[in-house]
Amino acid sequence: MSLIKSISGLRGTVGGKVGETLTPIDVAKFTAGFGMWIKERHSEPKVVIGRDARPSGSTFRSIVESTLRAQGIDVVDLDLSTTPTVEMAVVNENAQGGIILTASHNPSGWNALKLLNENGEFISAEDGKKVLEWAESADLEFVDPKKFGSYDTNDSYIDWHIDQILALDLVNVEAIKAAGFKVAVDAVNSTGGIAVPKLLKKLNVEVTELYCEPNGVFPHNPEPLPENITHICSEIAGGNYDLGFVVDPDVDRLVMVCEDGVSFGEEYTLVAVADYVLKKKPGNTVSNLSSTRALRDVTEKNGGSYTASAVGEVNVVTEMKAQNAVIGGEGNGGVILPELHYGRDALVGIALFLSHLAEFGKSVSMLRSTYPNYHISKNKIELDPSLDLDKVLEGLKAQYSKNKFTTIDGLKIEFDKEWVHLRRSNTEPIIRIYAESESQSTADHLAQKLMMDIKELITPV
Structure with a gap:
């Protein structure tokens, strides 16, 4: 059992003693610290919130919403959503921040608060330190009930997010529709089970849904590593599929499965998508220090320059901006397309990969064989x-x-x-x-x- 307070947010196992595990009191204090940080920066603050499907999400969502409103902050609640959807909604709502309740790849007994700034991007280390200081401060303040923040719900943002993806010039909608792809999807019974099938069906892709009920009962370890995705691999190997897609609980990591049931490799999600993007839009790339060298090879082959950043999405994004990168991300299956937004996004990764595959015109395993094998x-x-x-x-x-x-x-x-x-x-x-x-x-x-x-x-x- 553990509780990790860091500049990256608050994360821990649910249930136990205050300050040792993630409890409602810890959630309220940390949310209030974020609220104070927001109010220091903005006079009329609004925050967008959303969650993945894990069991503690609904309860913690209520605590986050009530705490923010009691600080005089307006709240727009997306409820069941994805991390990239919330990131984009912050900007579209002209909000001053966002909170996503998700422990990402951790098991269902964990939860976390991911914090966003007004750009829909993860807050910096410096700002994260200020939030932590406020969370432990004796000066947390709340407002008179007459000044409580407003509360609105909006369940349309996943559809809006998908529409933004399909409007990208880089996404070859017609080629995907013409290809007649048949795919299987493993969404680990979280919010990818809502978003991924919606995206694929809009592209006329035939979908077999595995673990797409967003009930938070993860059927296997939710980190999309080869040893955790054996069911979909067996399904594809024994069926007539073109490929499979696996996402993590908050849909910011993407892994593919080849038509023969073999994993494409989480490190190669970004490599393949970057190869496609660089052929259409030459430029630079960024990934973190723990990611495969193959991205550097593919970038240089396409005439661009590759740079490595410190680990962590905020560090990758900072370096992408510094290098004016056209594509970047992390080797854990995280794709960041600045043209859409500066955040890891499995949904745009799916659309770009299908565009690549449709134009390639051969099997997924043959596409995988075209890349350096590390x-x-x-x-x-x-x-x-x-x-x-x-x-x-x-x-x-x-x-x-x-x-x-x-x-x-x-x-x-x-x-x-x-x-x-x-x-x-x-x-x-x-x-x-x-x-x-x-x-x-x-x-x-x-x-x-x-x-x-x-x-x-x-x-x-």
Whole structure:
């Protein structure tokens, strides 16, 4: 059981003691801190809220709504929605912020508050620190009941979001409709079960819905990794499908399944979509340090320049703006198309991928074979509170001083086309260790080697 308060938001397991797990009191305090931050910046504040389908969402949504209104803040409630939909709605509503109740890839017993600024983007580290300070302050203020904020509901925004996607020049609606695709969708019984089938049906795609009832009962671990999506892979392998789509509970991560039931690879969602976009609109790309090198290869092949950012969507977005990137995102299946909005968006990822596939004219597995074939070993170590991670990083830097390395987020060490990245997680009490190579065994070996190096550095002589 845990509660993580960070500049990225508030996240934890639901139920337990205040301050140790995510309880209604923690939600109210954190929401009030966000409300104070909003009111410091805006005289007539409005906030858009939405949630995924996990069981605690409805209760926490009520707490968030009531707390904001008691601070004199108007609330527009999208209720069951997606993270990218809420992000876009903030801008369309001319709101001053947004709160999304979702723990993203975490199991159903978790929940979180994701915080947005007036641009519908995740708040910065500096602003996140201010929200935390306000949440713990004795100066939280509420207004007279006559000045409570207004409350409106709006369940039309998913349809509006889809319409904005279909209006993009990059989305080849006619080619998709003409292709007659047959797909399966795994939406892990969350809000992707509402949004993804709607999008596909507007594109005349034949859809088989797996786990698309938004009841919050996740049928498997909701992180869309190969080991968690075996059901849809078996369904596609045994049927007559062109491909499959898998999304996480708040629909900002996208993974494809090839027509033979083999995962396309979460790292290659962004690679394939970027390849399509760059052919139509040449330019630069950005992903985070833990993402595959394949995006760099594809970008340079298309005449653009690739830049790596620190991990975290806000860091990717900041770097995308600095580099004027036409496409970017994260290797966890997160696609960010600035032309639509600066946020990871599985729905636009689906539309762009189907456009790519329709114009490619061959199978998904054949499309996958056109890209460089790298393998990532993803590992994690439970974080010991007594571990001095900075000291460990300094020891590793000294040990690998002859290699090229980056320290903008933990430590990334490069070995020609191979790399290892060590960093503290923003969302869980763990240390992540990722390694990439052209073979899975070498990537696994590199990750294990680094973990052994860490063990030696922290073990007393």
